[in-house]
Amino acid sequence: MRVLSGIQPTGQAHIGNYFGAIKSWVAQQELQDSYFTVVDLHAITIEHDPKELYLGTLELFATLLAAGLDQDKCTIFVQSHVAAHANLAWLMECTVSMGELNRMTQFKDKGRGSESVRAGLFTYPALMAADVLLYQADKVPVGDDQKQHLELTRDLAMRFNRLYGEVFTVPEPSIPTIGARIMDLSNPTKKMSKSSSSPAGIIYLLEPADQIKKKISKAVTDTDNCVEYDPQNRSGISNLLEIFGVATGKDPRSIAQSYSSYGALKNDLTEVLVTNLAPIRDRLNNLLDDKAELARLMRMGAEKAEITANETLRRAQDAVGFVPRSQ
Numbered sequence: 001m002r003v004l005s006g007i008q009p010t011g012q013a014h015i016g017n018y019f020g021a022i023k024s025w026v027a028q029q030e031l032q033d034s035y036f037t038v039v040d041l042h043a044i045t046i047e048h049d050p051k052e053l054y055l056g057t058l059e060l061f062a063t064l065l066a067a068g069l070d071q072d073k074c075t076i077f078v079q080s081h082v083a084a085h086a087n088l089a090w091l092m093e094c095t096v097s098m099g100e101l102n103r104m105t106q107f108k109d110k111g112r113g114s115e116s117v118r119a120g121l122f123t124y125p126a127l128m129a130a131d132v133l134l135y136q137a138d139k140v141p142v143g144d145d146q147k148q149h150l151e152l153t154r155d156l157a158m159r160f161n162r163l164y165g166e167v168f169t170v171p172e173p174s175i176p177t178i179g180a181r182i183m184d185l186s187n188p189t190k191k192m193s194k195s196s197s198s199p200a201g202i203i204y205l206l207e208p209a210d211q212i213k214k215k216i217s218k219a220v221t222d223t224d225n226c227v228e229y230d231p232q233n234r235s236g237i238s239n240l241l242e243i244f245g246v247a248t249g250k251d252p253r254s255i256a257q258s259y260s261s262y263g264a265l266k267n268d269l270t271e272v273l274v275t276n277l278a279p280i281r282d283r284l285n286n287l288l289d290d291k292a293e294l295a296r297l298m299r300m301g302a303e304k305a306e307i308t309a310n311e312t313l314r315r316a317q318d319a320v321g322f323v324p325r326s327q
């Protein structure tokens, strides 16, 4: 069973990324042939600062290692280090239709119909399809927000196979059941996102303890002061219970029963998060101090990824009728 997941270096990793994705990746590397990629090509689909992208890519790669991913158990690589991604993305752009891309809700959300929006944001799902299909992944664990893109990836794989012959494995989505969606603390109807304009609602993996305390204490709730898990009607307090639940492995409803005030819940949640995140922060700081080792680990991942990616790309190029360059 082969599994691929990606994360964008669009900003610092937050607890939504960790509890919704990275934590389950760490468990998964023991069980499945796993590929994890820092998708820097995707990060330039929106306005970006080159220096921040550079540092953010190094930091995110190191964060994956600090969280427990291990280059000897899985393959962790930077997307732009493997040229086959951009190459296969072009074949995918020539497989997908404008109508399909127009229906993607993430483009509607982030693009908002503005004229200056980058064309790459519109064609992003074609690149994502290439990312997954290059590795012949059987499963792609995705949060709610990426479900629609994975559905499109499946359609494109089936269409390509039908048009040109069997080249791609059609991947299945695997949605993590707990921690699937952590919401923004200051706007709990919106998901927590790295690229959000306000950091107040985001708890970063590297957030110092006093900041975690401050952000949790300011988290938006309601005025009822009745601790109850009801995501539909009481999104703020339910989000805090949800975070408490994924961090401790307990059911949010049973956590709710042990608290009679928001203040007490917020205090304990702060404590739980500080304890969970401290070891990751320590390992990350050590890794960032040893740039040569970080570079070695990046090269190792790219070399491993390339073996599979280049083979799939060549098969796809042969299938559409491209003449191979002679050796």
Ligand code: ATP
Residues within 6 Å of the ligand: 005, 006, 007, 008, 009, 010, 016, 017, 018, 019, 020, 021, 141, 142, 143, 144, 145, 146, 179, 180, 181, 182, 183, 191, 192, 193, 194, 195, 196
């Ligand atoms: P961006 O705002 O740049 O899209 P992001 O925070 O949404 O950043 P991604 O890089 O898009 O992060 O996603 C990385 C992984 O984290 C994906 O598997 C995604 O489903 C998951 N993820 C992202 N945000 C959340 C969240 N709030 N709750 C749970 N999982 C999340």
Ligand code: MG
Residues within 6 Å of the ligand: 145, 193
């Ligand atoms: Mg996202």
